[in-house]
Amino acid sequence: MPDHHPGSRPEESRRSWSDVLQGMQDEIAGLDPRYRVVAAALRELDAFSYSASHDLRAPLRGIDGFSLALLEEYGESLDETARGYIDRIRAATRRMAGLIDDLLALSRISRTRPVVEPVSLTGICVNLAAALRQREPDRDLRFEVAEAMEVVGDRGLLTIAIQNLLENAAKYTRHSEPAIIEIDLIPSEDGPGFQVLRVRDNGAGFDMRYQDQLFAPFRRLHSDAEFPGTGIGLATVQRVATVHGGRVWGIGAPGAGAEFFLALPAGGRDGVRESE
Amino acid sequence: MDGILLLVEDSPDDAELTLRALRRNGFSNAVRVLRDGEEAVDYFRSPGESCDLVLLDIRLPKADGFEVLATIRDRSTADYIPVVILSTSAERRDILRAYAAGANGYVQKPLDYDRFQDLVGRIGRFWLGSNLLPSRRRIGGT
Numbered sequence: 001m002p003d004h005h006p007g008s009r010p011e012e013s014r015r016s017w018s019d020v021l022q023g024m025q026d027e028i029a030g031l032d033p034r035y036r037v038v039a040a041a042l043r044e045l046d047a048f049s050y051s052a053s054h055d056l057r058a059p060l061r062g063i064d065g066f067s068l069a070l071l072e073e074y075g076e077s078l079d080e081t082a083r084g085y086i087d088r089i090r091a092a093t094r095r096m097a098g099l100i101d102d103l104l105a106l107s108r109i110s111r112t113r114p115v116v117e118p119v120s121l122t123g124i125c126v127n128l129a130a131a132l133r134q135r136e137p138d139r140d141l142r143f144e145v146a147e148a149m150e151v152v153g154d155r156g157l158l159t160i161a162i163q164n165l166l167e168n169a170a171k172y173t174r175h176s177e178p179a180i181i182e183i184d185l186i187p188s189e190d191g192p193g194f195q196v197l198r199v200r201d202n203g204a205g206f207d208m209r210y211q212d213q214l215f216a217p218f219r220r221l222h223s224d225a226e227f228p229g230t231g232i233g234l235a236t237v238q239r240v241a242t243v244h245g246g247r248v249w250g251i252g253a254p255g256a257g258a259e260f261f262l263a264l265p266a267g268g269r270d271g272v273r274e275s276e
Numbered sequence: 277m278d279g280i281l282l283l284v285e286d287s288p289d290d291a292e293l294t295l296r297a298l299r300r301n302g303f304s305n306a307v308r309v310l311r312d313g314e315e316a317v318d319y320f321r322s323p324g325e326s327c328d329l330v331l332l333d334i335r336l337p338k339a340d341g342f343e344v345l346a347t348i349r350d351r352s353t354a355d356y357i358p359v360v361i362l363s364t365s366a367e368r369r370d371i372l373r374a375y376a377a378g379a380n381g382y383v384q385k386p387l388d389y390d391r392f393q394d395l396v397g398r399i400g401r402f403w404l405g406s407n408l409l410p411s412r413r414r415i416g417g418t
Contacts, residue, residue: 059289
């Protein structure tokens with residue numbers, strides 16, 4: 001099999017990864033005219049979700065604002081039940097806002113042109129882990145982060161992806177004591193141009209029958225009461241993987257924890273280099 | 277704190293909530309509310325019209341907030357009126373464009389009305405209370 005990862009060709013090593021991706025896309029478009037139609041539809045969909053997210057937020061501000069105005073100005077003439085209803089209106093508004101924000105973040109990722117550079121995943125993981133532990137100080141939440149994990153990619157997007165993976169692991173280990181989340185970098189079956197970030201937890205796990213649904217936006221395998229969430233986190237990880245020309249997948253079993261894998265262009269000698 | 281405030285906001289709900297936030301923060305300033313971009317552009321093209329602070333939405337009918345901003349900065353007597361963008365968008369491209377067009381501040385309207393009220397109070401106190409402008413505090417006029 002020919003060695004074709006971009007970093008092995010000196011003339012390509014001077015080009016940015018996004019230029020390489022663009023080149024590949026143009027090549028595909030030349031081979032199959034349907035690609036242009038699909039690409040245009042995707043752009044339209046992103047424009048739609050951007051606009052929808054903004055336009056959907058506006059009425060919510062009205063609902064929250066006037067609910068609070070009611071409480072502040074007429075609260076004394078309302079009984080406790082009525083005030084409780086207003087609180088519930090505001091809580092529902094916040095949940096809706098959370099959904100819209102997640103949707104917006106998801107659409108933003110697809111519209112981002114990645115700026116590719118060598119990135120230390122260890123540093124990102126350590127910071128995110130510290131923030132997560134701080135958020136839930138009463139839990140015995142243990143992160144084991146491997147040293148010197150280097151890849152090439154867009155630092156901001158990778159941070160978003162890893163944040164979602166770690167938040168996911170922290171959430172589904174909330175009934176595990178202690179919760180242990182291990183993060184390391186393993187070789188990829190996709191070839192030397194890739195490395196795989198693995199996030200392993202000892203949490204609730206999932207049934208492999210539903211693995212296809214894991215990465216679909218708004219699909220959830222657990223009820224909101226059991227594990228709250230919007231169902232956007234892993235879809236976000238998948239978008240980041242796609243933008244980098246990588247992929248994401250998961251394995252697990254109910255009650256036996258889960259492992260998530262994010263394949264990314266490798267750093268170091270074999271990886272794609274960004275010279276600018 | 278005196279000074280005329282101009283609020284360019286197409287949503288009647290948002291306008292009402294912003295006016296309420298100003299009242300609850302103790303501002304008794306005159307506030308002029310303009311409902312679309314064209315009204316705002318006309319306002320700044322009329323000689324004699326001026327104000328001390330503009331709170332400007334970006335997504336406006338007829339002419340968007342960037343056009344309004346360009347009109348304000350084009351007019352020599354209005355080129356240093358403080359303009360703070362109040363937008364639903366936290367998109368980087370919108371923020372960059374607003375500053376490039378001469379915005380003095382850019383704030384994403386928070387959904388939580390408590391936070392919005394607090395924010396409006398802080399914006400008003402800073403731009404109308406603490407900030408100094410190069411010459412006449414009131415600019416324009418006849």
